[in-house]
Amino acid sequence: MRAQMRSALRALTGKQAVTSLLAGIVAVAGSYAAAGFTEEFTFTPVSAVVVHYTPGVIINTTLDVFGDLGQYINMAFTLTVTVALFTVLIGIALEIGRRFNGRGVAAFGAVWLAAFLLTRAPLLSLGAAVPAAAVVAMTYRPWQGREPADSTGRWPDEDRREILGTGLGVVGFAGASYVAGSYRTPEPDTTQLVEEDTQTEADQLVAEAEGKAFDLPGSPDLLSDVENFYNVDIATVAPRIDAESWELTVDGEVDQELSIDYQQLQGMESETQYSTLRCVGEDLNGAKMDNAVWTGVPATEVVEQAGAATEWVRMHADDGFHNTIPMEVFEQSLIVYGMNGFELPRDHGHPVRVIVPGHWGEVNVKWLTRIEFTDEDVEGYWEERGWEGTGEVSAVAKLWTTEQTRDGVLLGGQAYDGHDGVSAVEVSLDGGETWNDAELTERLSTGDGWRQWRYEADVEPGEYDVVVRAIDDNGEVQEREPSDAFPDGATGWVSDTVTVAEA
Known part of the structure; x- marks a missing residue:
């Protein structure tokens, strides 16, 4: 031996x-x-x-x-x-x-x-x-x-x-x-959109977000920079797909199978709107949540052309990723080719992806190649691995800014609750015993984009148990009970101990 x-x-x-x-x-x-x-x-x-x-x-x-x-x-x-x-x-x-x-x-x-x-x-x-x-x-x-x-x-x-x-x-x-x-390694593309009207609309929304944003150190603006927009894929290297040769196959249980190329998709009636994406796998106060201006074709256009009337829609990506959502959710979606007034960057799904407003990030399939209409609820890629992140996103108020000021401390961050919207953010400095109203940015004019919040506290030096919570447009306070990201997204009130030093 x-x-x-x-x-x-x-x-x-x-x-x-x-x-x-x-x-x-x-x-x-x-x-x-x-x-x-x-x-x-x-x-x-x-x-x-x-x-x-x-x-x-x-x-x-x-x-x-x-x-x-x-x-x-x-x-x-x-x-x-x-x-x-x-x-x-x-x-x-x-x-x-x-x-x-x-x-x-x-x-x-x-x-x-x-x-x-x-x-x-x-x-x-x-x-x-x-x-x-x-x-x-x-x-x-x-x-x-x-x-x-x-x-x-x-x-x-x-x-x-x-x-x-x-x-x-x-x-x-x-x-x-x-x-x-x-x-x-190829540099990110920054090609502007082709249609003049579409470009103008996107530019207007970009300018609107810039005009309404708070200046919060440590927090993104109302509109996230493309370079800093969070990115989670099963593909370690993003696929390179030539827009000129790309085709979208639409099949399954339909009256008419479709094959749509990039020019045909851009020729359809488009919409431009804000939408926020949040990763189902992020920590409660994590940074995998961002907002952008998206330009694309309403999914209802494809549904009508294909004559589809199924219960479910399965979306397939070039990298092998796939996900299934209910038809009523798909009909609220956009088949997107533009981001912040430019063509989709490679890392974010070029040439075409899906944006499903108000839902967890994993259902927003990148590098879209096929839409399959079906009456079967087929598990998606992450559902096959135990996750349950195809539903509506959970409400959250992020605490991303803790900046000491001359008179105390500036607190701030972003709040998001999908389709239910955010009407208020409340801040506590004593662990949730008492609450104060934070200031919110004006609502963005379209879609389900997040809102920034800020609260300037005039306080003495010391330690403060800061807690923040969001309230939706229905008057409902976000869920207090904390939960881990697995399997269906982190929930709870974000808290942190903030120290205010002697000025």
Whole structure:
């Protein structure tokens, strides 16, 4: 047994194993340098497989324990899997290549073929294959005519300087690849909308929000910047879809199946409105809630053209995401191609997505490719993993601004309650014993956009137990009882201990 363990240890620390690992690292780094953060990066298809086959209990536990860091943990895990995949392939190639003294050639061929099968990008696959073959050549140096007696044994003494130099080279190459890949990653598009009337309407709503906004340090304005708008996807790399070749399939239980291209969709009668999105998985006072101006076609237009009369509508995305909502909810939705007066950015669903006002963010499907009308309530992607976030959003008043002033403290944030609206926000400085009315921004003229609130408290230095709550247009106070995000969204009154120091 001890001999077997020593043999295994030698295999894991031998020249062939270490070379395979270093070559695997530069293969992934070289792929990123060549392709950037796109579908042609070898990491991307591996990520899709990892996301698809990871059990829901692992996903939910990661989100529960690590919160927003869960996405980065998933990326780190997927990156490790990608490197491991190339490491194993290179190890096999080295063993085959050893037999005809062609390790570099074998490694090059294995890496290029694997990268091509993953990405279908023959030229960009060279970005992975060439540096991997170079690492093999640097470690084995076939031009020197040396051949270790045991390819899986420990490094000979004369080779230890070579492995150190190769390792340092790998580190340098990885750093340079990060810089090169960042330049290769496409910048967000900022193309204005085509129709002049549509552009004018969007610009007017953008200006309205800017004019009504409070200046609250630490809080977004009434209109969220596109660059800072929260982003949650199952796709680690956002799909790149050419608007000119995009088509929306409308089928299922319909009188007339439809195929709508981008120009046809833009030619239909459009609407422009505010709508706020809130992520069902965010913490109670989390920052995954934002507001934008959306331009698109009322979903009723598609319903009427298709002659659909089903109970449910299932929406499909290019990245494999899908969700199902009731027909009456879908008929309140927009099939959107514009955001804040510009075409949809890639990260937010370009060229077309769905906006479902008043509902949790997960039902607002990005990269829309198909609308399926059905009488069956099919579970959506996240419902298959235990979530229940397809209903109406829960009310919340966020406490995002706590700024000390000359006379006390400025408190503020955003309040949102979907279709029920927000008529008031109340603030308590004593843990909920007494309440004070906050000042609200004027209502936005369309849609279900949030409202900002602020309250300037003239108080003495000390600690204050601040609690905030929203009241809807029906006079109902938001739910007090706290709940976790899983499975159907966080609820409760936001609270925090705020310290006012001596001026």
